[in-house]
Structures are given as C-alpha cells and as structure tokens.
Amino acid sequence: MTGPTDPQGSTPDAADTATPGEHADGATNGHGPAQTNGQTNGQTNGQSNGHGANGHGAANGHTNGHTNGHGNGHHADERELAAVFGRPAGVEGGFGERDTGRARPPGRGEAPAPALVAAFGRPEGPDATSLQRPERPADDDRGPDDFWENDTATSDPWRDPDAGAELGGPALRESRSGEAARPVGPRLSARELVLGRRVQPTALALLAVMALLLGAVGGVVGWAVAGGADSLVDPGATLTPVEAGRERPPGSVADVAGRVAPAVVSLELQAGSSGGTGSGVVLTPDGYIVTNNHVVELAANDPRASLEAVFASGMRAPARVVGRDPNTDVAVVKVDVANPVVAQLGRSADLRVGDGVIAIGSPLGLAGTVTEGIVSSVDRPVRLDAESAEANPVIDAIQTDAAINPGNSGGALVDTSGAVVGINTAIRTLGGGEGGSIGLGFAIPIDDVRTIAQSIIRTGGYAHSDLGVNAKSVTDGTADGAQILNVRQGGPASRAGVQEGDVVLRVDDRPIASADELVVAVREHLPGQTVSLGVVREGRPLTLQVTL
Incomplete structure (x- = not known):
C-alpha cells in the first residue's frame, strides 16, 4: 500500500510503509510521537495537516477521533489539500524543532525610554550596583534568567518552590548583646508635652485668662436663667430653730403617757411550743399586777408554762398567778420587785360618753404603745369568748374608739388625768380573719376590777351574785x-x-x-x-x- 505523492511529486520510499501509529490506508490522523509537525488552520473543528516522521502522507485531523480515509479516487482533492497544507517550497523533510522556550514578555526587545532609564536606571559610577537584568539584543530568544541561580534553594525553604510547609519556632528577634544602648533624651515639661515647643508662655497665660472669663460669664448667665425660671427658690433662706417646750400641759397625751406607762408591764407566756403576750397594770407597791384571765389561763393550767413580767425600764421578773375570775376575765399575778411604779386607779362611774381616754399596752409585742380615743359608750353588755364550759363571761364594758389590738389585753385605759378607768380586754372585728382594730374596743370598768382584784388578792377568787x-x-x-x-x-x-x-x-x-x-x-x-x-x-x- 502506498501513500499519495506530495506536492513536489516525490514518491515515498520504503520508510513510508504504514506502521502502527504512522500511516493506515493511505491517509492517517497522526498521534503521539509519530506526529512531528502540525499546522492549525484556525477553524473550530480542529482539522490539522500531519506529516509522519518517515513519509509524506497528508492527514486531516478531527477532534472527535474519526479518521478520514482517502483512496486513489480522490487524488485531485488530495492535491488541493497538499497545495494548501503541504510543505513550503525548498524545505526537505519535516518542519523545524518546536520552540519549547518560555514565553517572552511583551516588548522585551524594545529599548526603554531615556526618561525611564534616567529615573530607574543604574546609578552612574564605577562601584554602582546593578539592579536590573543585563540588556539583551532584541533577537535574543532565550527565556528569562532562572531565579534559582545557585544552590541556596536546597538549604533555604523560602527560595525552594518544591519545599513543603511545616511548623517552626516563633518569629522572635534575635538578641544582640553588642547592640549599643540608645541615648536618653532630655525630659519634657508639661507644656512641651501637651502643646509642643512652639507655644509661648505669654500665649498660654492669655489662653487661661480667656477660659476663666468665659466660664465666669457662662456661670452668671446660667444663674440668671435658673433664677428667673423658678422664682420660688430662695438660696438665702434660713430656718430659725424654735426651742421646743420642755413642759407638757397637764392632761396632754404626752403628760399622761409619761406618768402611766412605767406602771404598765408586758406579760410574756411560754409553754413548750405555745406562747403569747399581753399586758398588765401594777396595782400595789408589793408587786400585784392585774390583767386578763385569757392572758394567763395557760400559765395557770399548765405547770410547764413560764410567765415573765417586763417593765418599761426593760427589767424582767418571773410572775406567778394569784387567782382568776373567768366570768369577768380578770386575773391577778404577783412579781417580787422592790418599789415598782404603781398606777393610780380612778372611778369608771364618773365617765361620760365623749370623755377622752388613752390606751397603753403591748399590742403585738410592741411594749409601751400609746393610742388615744374617746369613750364611745358606757355600761355596754358584752359577752366574751368562754374559756371554759362553766364560765359565763359577760362584762358591763366601756366602749372606746382608741385603737386596741391583740396584745393590748390587760393594759390600762386611762382618762385625761392619768387615772386608770378600765382594763382593756376585747375588740369587735369584721370577721373573716380580720383581727385588727376597727374602732370598737371594750374595757372592764375599773370599779368592777377593783372589787374583783381585791377579793382575789385576799382570797384567791371572787363569788358573783346569781339569779338562778x-x-x-x-x-x-x-x-x-x-x-x-x-x-x-x-x-x-x-x-x-x-x-x-x-x-x-x-x-x-x-x-x-x-x-x-x-x-x-x-x-x-x-x-x-x-x-x-x-x-x-x-x-x-x-x-x-x-x-x-
């Protein structure tokens, strides 16, 4: 099998015999090393004219990998292709070696402008160091100089592009033992440090004076504006203290409370986990105290219970129950105290509705509490809570609007002269858990208390009249x-x-x-x-x- 003749009419020699990878059926698409020279026709279909290494077979290359075979019946077409894609006249064999050098930068062959050479060129002089590459002729087709000119790439990983990345030590500056100490400059003053060295002292003083003047003007303006906005404020006002009167008028609440409060004690009861507080009034100099039966009933019935009397001075003394009258809620206790303050007893029969009264006691444990009110009613029959089935506690009470609260029981109700006219015992509430004062308080008349307490002190009890x-x-x-x-x-x-x-x-x-x-x-x-x-x-x- 022979190939087509080239445009010069030469006949292929024995070397033109088709071998694998060179020629097949008279027209071959050249591949690999068998293809020595190719010319691109600039078309997108990627056709090329290939010349084998040992023959002159013309090949039409296609990117899809198909081979176009040409027989003897198409010699005319082949000649036309050979005329277009064949070897130039006077060229023997294949084309020259392919230029495998590196790409030449654009404009490398042109000489730089004189202005650029003067600005960026090498300094003149015999010892001047060249910072540019040596100039080459324009027809020098060698590539640029290799950057790696010596063997430093093998020892310096920063200059070796093939060196792998690895972790190293911190980038610390090496200490230089021989480094000379820096000279210490002169110290700067405050003016030099803040304003530099160009400000004159006179200018600085003038600036300070202007700042003071501006501040003074602003203060005066602010003061004037503030004074005009609020004319009720008087910065020059002075309150003159008035000496309080040392003497209270007779019959005043302060005078009465000051004389009676020392004769009223707090009674504290404790019986295991149970306890309570109440009040009492000292009746005699030898320590007899009148109170309510419901205050000391637990102490009378429980031998484990302890009862203490706490005086206005803070002194404490054990108290013993002398006797009780459940029908009137009156009881008497005894303390061993020398010369206690004794209350003055008045006459409840002389009370009239509207008379002023004062209640003194220890409501909710608040010793020495004083409240003021009037007599709302007298001879008011009030049934009390029965502490026992045998008792029929009903009192002919004094009603008052003076605040009486739990803990006031057994305390004193005194008139404006300071005389005790009743023993506080009960209050009326609205119910529903409301235990505070609503202005309905009741006290046992002192006329009844005197008779009952005297009998208890003498005999330990009291006998009431009964109709049966x-x-x-x-x-x-x-x-x-x-x-x-x-x-x-x-x-x-x-x-x-x-x-x-x-x-x-x-x-x-x-x-x-x-x-x-x-x-x-x-x-x-x-x-x-x-x-x-x-x-x-x-x-x-x-x-x-x-x-x-």
Whole structure:
C-alpha cells in the first residue's frame, strides 16, 4: 500500500510503509510521537495537516477521533489539500524543532525610554550596583534568567518552590548583646508635652485668662436663667430653730403617757411550743399586777408554762398567778420587785360618753404603745369568748374608739388625768380573719376590777351574785327584755316566785333589754342583797323581790 505523492511529486520510499501509529490506508490522523509537525488552520473543528516522521502522507485531523480515509479516487482533492497544507517550497523533510522556550514578555526587545532609564536606571559610577537584568539584543530568544541561580534553594525553604510547609519556632528577634544602648533624651515639661515647643508662655497665660472669663460669664448667665425660671427658690433662706417646750400641759397625751406607762408591764407566756403576750397594770407597791384571765389561763393550767413580767425600764421578773375570775376575765399575778411604779386607779362611774381616754399596752409585742380615743359608750353588755364550759363571761364594758389590738389585753385605759378607768380586754372585728382594730374596743370598768382584784388578792377568787335562771333576749316590737327559759329549783328566782315565760324588764332602776344585760345587772350587787325584778307575766306587769 502506498501513500499519495506530495506536492513536489516525490514518491515515498520504503520508510513510508504504514506502521502502527504512522500511516493506515493511505491517509492517517497522526498521534503521539509519530506526529512531528502540525499546522492549525484556525477553524473550530480542529482539522490539522500531519506529516509522519518517515513519509509524506497528508492527514486531516478531527477532534472527535474519526479518521478520514482517502483512496486513489480522490487524488485531485488530495492535491488541493497538499497545495494548501503541504510543505513550503525548498524545505526537505519535516518542519523545524518546536520552540519549547518560555514565553517572552511583551516588548522585551524594545529599548526603554531615556526618561525611564534616567529615573530607574543604574546609578552612574564605577562601584554602582546593578539592579536590573543585563540588556539583551532584541533577537535574543532565550527565556528569562532562572531565579534559582545557585544552590541556596536546597538549604533555604523560602527560595525552594518544591519545599513543603511545616511548623517552626516563633518569629522572635534575635538578641544582640553588642547592640549599643540608645541615648536618653532630655525630659519634657508639661507644656512641651501637651502643646509642643512652639507655644509661648505669654500665649498660654492669655489662653487661661480667656477660659476663666468665659466660664465666669457662662456661670452668671446660667444663674440668671435658673433664677428667673423658678422664682420660688430662695438660696438665702434660713430656718430659725424654735426651742421646743420642755413642759407638757397637764392632761396632754404626752403628760399622761409619761406618768402611766412605767406602771404598765408586758406579760410574756411560754409553754413548750405555745406562747403569747399581753399586758398588765401594777396595782400595789408589793408587786400585784392585774390583767386578763385569757392572758394567763395557760400559765395557770399548765405547770410547764413560764410567765415573765417586763417593765418599761426593760427589767424582767418571773410572775406567778394569784387567782382568776373567768366570768369577768380578770386575773391577778404577783412579781417580787422592790418599789415598782404603781398606777393610780380612778372611778369608771364618773365617765361620760365623749370623755377622752388613752390606751397603753403591748399590742403585738410592741411594749409601751400609746393610742388615744374617746369613750364611745358606757355600761355596754358584752359577752366574751368562754374559756371554759362553766364560765359565763359577760362584762358591763366601756366602749372606746382608741385603737386596741391583740396584745393590748390587760393594759390600762386611762382618762385625761392619768387615772386608770378600765382594763382593756376585747375588740369587735369584721370577721373573716380580720383581727385588727376597727374602732370598737371594750374595757372592764375599773370599779368592777377593783372589787374583783381585791377579793382575789385576799382570797384567791371572787363569788358573783346569781339569779338562778336561764334567759334569752326577746322583743314584742315595742319593748325589749329577757325571757326566762327555765328556773333552777331552790335558787333565788325560784324562791321569789319567778316562773318560766316571765319577761324581765328591769332590775331595780336599771332597764333590761337583753339576756346579757340581765346578767351584768344582777352581778352589780353582792350576794345576799335583795333586788326588785319588774316582769311581765301573760301580759300583766309584776314586781318580785329576789334575794341574791
């Protein structure tokens, strides 16, 4: 098999025989080392004219890898291709060696402008160091000088492009033992440090004077504006202190409290995990103190309980229960204290509604608390909470609006002269857990307390008068009274002829409007005394004499 002739009409020699990778079927697409010279026709289909190393076969290269075979029937076309892509005239064999040198930078062959040479060229002189590459002729096609000119690349990884990255020590500056010490300059003054060395002292002084003047003007303007905005402010005002009066007028609250408070003590009760506080009033110089029964009842019934009296001076003393009267909520305790302050007892019968009164005690443990009020009512029958089934605690109370709270029990209610007119004992509340004062306080009249306390001190107890009946409060729409429910056989009422269903309207001269008032009216008399009972029986009024 022979190949087509070249444009010169030469015949291929034996070396033109097709071998693997050189020629096949008269037209071959040259590949690899067999292709020695290729010319690109600039078309996008990538056709090329290939010349084998040992023949002159013309090949049409395609990027898709297909080979175009040409037979003898297409010699005319081949000649036309050979004329276009064949070897130039006068050239024997293949094309010259491919230039494998490095790309030459643009404009390398042109000489630099004289102005650039003067500005950036090498300094003149015999010892001048060249900072530029040596100039080469324009036709010098050698590539640029290799940067790695010596063997330093093998020892300096920064100059070796093939050196791998690795971690090294910190980039610290090497210490130089022989380095000369830096000279110490002169110290600068404050003016030189802040303003430099170009400011004259006179200019600095002038600047300070101007700053002071501006500050003074601003202060004056601000003061004037502030004074005009708020004319109520007087910076020059001075309050003259007034000497307080050392003497309180007689009968004042301060005068009364100062004289009575030392005679009122706090009573502290402790019985295991239970305890409470109350108040008491010193009755005698030998340490007898009157208080309420409900304050000391636990101490009287529990031998483990301890009771202490705390005086206004802070002195403490153990207290012992002398006796109690549950029916009137009165009790007496005794302390062994030398010369205590004794309260002055007044007359509750002289009280009138509207009289001023003062309550002194220890509400909620706050010793020496003083509150002021008036007498709201007198002879007010009030039933107290019964501490035992046998007791029938009803008092003919003094009602006051002076604040009385838990802890005030057993404390003093005094008039404006400082005399004790009652012993505080109870308050009326709204219920629902509200235990504070609402202006409804009650005290046991001191006339009753004096009689009962004296009996307790002498005998340890007190005996009340008793009618021997049970009654309830009734009304017929026009009159109120106490209706007898039952009569105890052999009692005072039974002996006097009182019957069940009788309605008691009065005891002596005191009207009876309720069952509680019947109790307190009878207790006003001593046992053995005779009283007159006004009753209504089946619509007929009767008067009965009853010996208590």
